[in-house]
Amino acid sequence: MRFLIDECVGPAVVVWLHEQKHDAFSVYEEARGLDDDKVIQKALDEDRILITNDKDFGEKVYREGHSHCGVILLRLDDERSASKIRALSDLLTLYPDRIQNSFIVVSEQRVKFAKRK
Numbered sequence: 491m492r493f494l495i496d497e498c499v500g501p502a503v504v505v506w507l508h509e510q511k512h513d514a515f516s517v518y519e520e521a522r523g524l525d526d527d528k529v530i531q532k533a534l535d536e537d538r539i540l541i542t543n544d545k546d547f548g549e550k551v552y553r554e555g556h557s558h559c560g561v562i563l564l565r566l567d568d569e570r571s572a573s574k575i576r577a578l579s580d581l582l583t584l585y586p587d588r589i590q591n592s593f594i595v596v597s598e599q600r601v602k603f604a605k606r607k
Contacts (some may be wrong), residue, residue, distance in 0.1 A: 491582075491589065494533040496542035497522060499564070502571035503541065503578065510582075513538075530556055539589060541578070543569070551593055552604075561593045568598065 495504050497517040507514035515538060517524055524532070526546050533540040539560035540547065548563060550556040562581065566573050577596050581589065585601065588594075593604040 492536065492538045494529065494536065494538040494540050496529060496540060496544060496547075497524070498543045499541055499574065500571055503574050506575045506578075526550060527556075530558060530561075534558055548593070548604075558591075558593070560590050562589070563593070563595045565595055565597045573598070 492513040493507055494515045495507070495517060499518075501516065501518060504514050504516040504519065515532075515536070517529060521532075526544065527550070530540060530547060530550055532538075534557055537559050539562060540558065541562045541564065543564050543566075545563065545565075547561055551558055551561060562578070564574055564577060566577060577598070581594070581596055581601060588603060595602045595604060
């Protein structure tokens with residue numbers, strides 16, 4: 491899969507995705523400071539699933555109606571890299587066919603696929 495990793499997610503997730511043979515673009519490493527509108531547009535233009543901790547992307551998708559190829563919003567109590575990787579690993583293992591074009595909220599307790607407008 492192709493992912494765009496938002497600046498707030500951290501470099502360890504990018505390294506892990508590369509180890510899993512995914513194509514992952516890191517905003518932190520390659521486009522630091524890119525604003526949210528440009529982040530979500532870049533993900534759309536490059537057919538990438540956005541991985542973020544930033545709730546503002548929910549607003550971009552649902553209130554502003556921004557198109558996307560998929561958004562994974564990590565809402566974890568434990569923000570350490572190992573927790574993010576564990577949550578993403580579970581998501582990719584359990585729901586590989588439901589990720590593309592979905593808005594997904596992932597916590598330690600559950601995975602929620604939000605309804606599309």
